Amino acid sequence: MKFELTILGSGSSVPTANRNSAAQVLNVLERYFLIDCAEATQHQLRRFRVPYNKINHIFISHLHGDHFFGLMGFLSTLSLQGRRGEMHIYADSRLQEIMECQMKIMRSRFVYPIVFHALSRREELIYEDKVVTVTSFPLKHRYEAPVCGFLFREKERERTIRKDMVAAWKVPVAFMQYLKMGKDYVTPEGEVIANKRLTVAPPPSRSYAYITDTLFRERFSGYVQGVDLLYHEATYSKEDEVLARESYHSTAEQAAKLAESAGAKKLLLGHFSARYSDVTELLSEARTIFPNTFICSDGDVFEIPAQKREGY
Amino acid sequence: MKFELTILGSGSSVPTANRNSAAQVLNVLERYFLIDCAEATQHQLRRFRVPYNKINHIFISHLHGDHFFGLMGFLSTLSLQGRRGEMHIYADSRLQEIMECQMKIMRSRFVYPIVFHALSRREELIYEDKVVTVTSFPLKHRYEAPVCGFLFREKERERTIRKDMVAAWKVPVAFMQYLKMGKDYVTPEGEVIANKRLTVAPPPSRSYAYITDTLFRERFSGYVQGVDLLYHEATYSKEDEVLARESYHSTAEQAAKLAESAGAKKLLLGHFSARYSDVTELLSEARTIFPNTFICSDGDVFEIPAQKREGY
Numbered sequence: 001m002k003f004e005l006t007i008l009g010s011g012s013s014v015p016t017a018n019r020n021s022a023a024q025v026l027n028v029l030e031r032y033f034l035i036d037c038a039e040a041t042q043h044q045l046r047r048f049r050v051p052y053n054k055i056n057h058i059f060i061s062h063l064h065g066d067h068f069f070g071l072m073g074f075l076s077t078l079s080l081q082g083r084r085g086e087m088h089i090y091a092d093s094r095l096q097e098i099m100e101c102q103m104k105i106m107r108s109r110f111v112y113p114i115v116f117h118a119l120s121r122r123e124e125l126i127y128e129d130k131v132v133t134v135t136s137f138p139l140k141h142r143y144e145a146p147v148c149g150f151l152f153r154e155k156e157r158e159r160t161i162r163k164d165m166v167a168a169w170k171v172p173v174a175f176m177q178y179l180k181m182g183k184d185y186v187t188p189e190g191e192v193i194a195n196k197r198l199t200v201a202p203p204p205s206r207s208y209a210y211i212t213d214t215l216f217r218e219r220f221s222g223y224v225q226g227v228d229l230l231y232h233e234a235t236y237s238k239e240d241e242v243l244a245r246e247s248y249h250s251t252a253e254q255a256a257k258l259a260e261s262a263g264a265k266k267l268l269l270g271h272f273s274a275r276y277s278d279v280t281e282l283l284s285e286a287r288t289i290f291p292n293t294f295i296c297s298d299g300d301v302f303e304i305p306a307q308k309r310e311g312y
Numbered sequence: 313m314k315f316e317l318t319i320l321g322s323g324s325s326v327p328t329a330n331r332n333s334a335a336q337v338l339n340v341l342e343r344y345f346l347i348d349c350a351e352a353t354q355h356q357l358r359r360f361r362v363p364y365n366k367i368n369h370i371f372i373s374h375l376h377g378d379h380f381f382g383l384m385g386f387l388s389t390l391s392l393q394g395r396r397g398e399m400h401i402y403a404d405s406r407l408q409e410i411m412e413c414q415m416k417i418m419r420s421r422f423v424y425p426i427v428f429h430a431l432s433r434r435e436e437l438i439y440e441d442k443v444v445t446v447t448s449f450p451l452k453h454r455y456e457a458p459v460c461g462f463l464f465r466e467k468e469r470e471r472t473i474r475k476d477m478v479a480a481w482k483v484p485v486a487f488m489q490y491l492k493m494g495k496d497y498v499t500p501e502g503e504v505i506a507n508k509r510l511t512v513a514p515p516p517s518r519s520y521a522y523i524t525d526t527l528f529r530e531r532f533s534g535y536v537q538g539v540d541l542l543y544h545e546a547t548y549s550k551e552d553e554v555l556a557r558e559s560y561h562s563t564a565e566q567a568a569k570l571a572e573s574a575g576a577k578k579l580l581l582g583h584f585s586a587r588y589s590d591v592t593e594l595l596s597e598a599r600t601i602f603p604n605t606f607i608c609s610d611g612d613v614f615e616i617p618a619q620k621r622e623g624y
Contacts, residue, residue, distance in 0.1 A: 013392055015355060017358060039382065039385035040352040043327060043351075043355075046328075047329065065385060069385045073377060076377045076381075080326055081326065097417050102414070105410050106375055
């Protein structure tokens with residue numbers, strides 16, 4: 001029942017020896033989502049032993065090269081290795097233009113289908129299946145084309161039957177599906193048995209939000225209220241706030257403010273400028289406002305464990 | 313007076329943990345030439361501490377992704393780091409189309425000039441300065457567009473003055489330039505003093521040839537006669553010769569045959585298929601025909617030392 005994030009690249013525009021540029025993989029109940037795809041992301045996938053053949057969905061936040069230059073290489077490798085299943089790519093529509101232009105000039109094609117989904121400038125449900133939804137929402141970066149954050153949220157599961165209680169009340173089998181949905185049970189004699197006596201609430205659904213590259217805006221917290229795990233770019237420290245503003249990025253302090261405002265449970269910082277060989281000061285600055293903050297490094301794995309919750 | 317090759321990627325189409333895809337840097341008397349540029353080449357340049365800011369010329373053998381997918385990332389990094397000097401790119405003209413299409417769609421530009429030089433399907437001098445020439449020559453790979461090998465050759469230097477002899481013969485200073493060019497000296501009395509008594513021959517000029525990706529053709533040896541160091545792809549072993557032929561590649565044995573036919577002094581093998589975790593058998597197969605064969609690994613450095621040659 002995993003909900004697990006693997007950091008493939010925690011650096012920013014120029015990769016360094018210790019931090020590759022932006023990429024992450026999120027495993028939600030064995031759906032593997034690739035989030036951004038900097039150059040050498042396929043190398044990082046291999047290095048950190050991510051089962052990359054299970055990736056069927058790739059989300060690209062925006063079209064700066066440090067977020068997508070690894071895409072063609074990764075898709076090519078999958079093609080050479082004989083992939084057959086569809087690959088879904090969620091990105092600025094211009095990425096499809098770029099890729100189709102290149103494939104046409106090279107007179108080349110992948111051996112599996114690529115399905116493009118164009119991102120918009122508004123909050124939008126972009127993916128849904130039985131267990132998870134993915135929503136994109138607009139950020140504020142250097143240009144006017146879509147720059148998106150992503151929210152991955154487990155769907156709430158059904159309530160769990162308390163077998164001892166349903167046996168005691170002789171609830172018919174045909175009614176189980178309604179119990180799971182939360183309905184009360186009415187006995188043949190007309191007595192109402194409250195649902196919470198017959199079932200257990202499902203564990204709280206888990207969620208992860210990815211916010212990069214962007215200026216800080218308090219209102220973004222509205223898109224990610226109560227999120228379990230929040231990744232927010234912290235390209236600069238607060239001392240370099242002017243640089244952040246000029247380059248349409250955020251500081252660690254601002255990332256913390258957003259986490260606090262959103263009521264997030266845990267904050268991860270990444271996309272560090274190469275000027276900071278030691279990011280401890282950024283961590284301290286964020287923790288002053290939001291104590292449950294952590295630094296991302298390449299290869300780190302963050303799990304949101306499933307919780308059981310008893311209740312009536 | 314360096315003539316030194318650094319291997320950045322010795323693998324083939326799919327990078328592995330130990331071998332990145334094709335790229336090399338050749339330092340000829342402090343001119344740094346990048347030869348092919350697979351994905352993650354900028355990472356390898358940094359990893360092996362190559363002074364990549366000194367690269368002003370990039371040679372792309374052909375437009376398969378494992379030879380150029382790292383180019384945009386590398387050029388972008390240089391731009392972000394404030395490069396000003398021109399970058400010359402020698403490649404199939406379609407690479408210019410691909411890059412310009414992408415830059416146009418992204419509404420992006422580099423902060424320094426890129427100068428494209430289109431490769432042709434014939435043997436051609438493509439670069440020359442005071443100390444080195446670069447020649448491209450056609451190979452035989454999967455498609456009809458230019459697929460080129462490259463020959464880097466030091467220009468022959470001038471002869472060296474023997475100061476004791478020119479003093480003894482009272483050769484005027486104004487004549488020194490002609491001595492260096494190889495002319496005999498005629499004394500005022502009419503006596504001819506042979507040049508070889510007054511000068512020393514220059515060291516033999518050094519040369520390096522890069523041959524990939526290609527079928528084996530004996531006639532290619534004509535382009536690289538007497539080369540000091542020859543790199544030839546050995547994607548397959550001779551047991552897999554059918555696979556080599558079907559994919560328009562070469563075997564290690566064929567690489568050795570070419571080296572022998574060309575009268576090369578030393579052969580390097582690379583571009584190994586990922587199927588061979590151990591390439592020892594490829595080395596043995598090549599050495600049966602051409603003993604002075606070596607395997608390339610990422611990070612290897614091969615120097616062709618300058619030789620002094622005494623002579624009359």
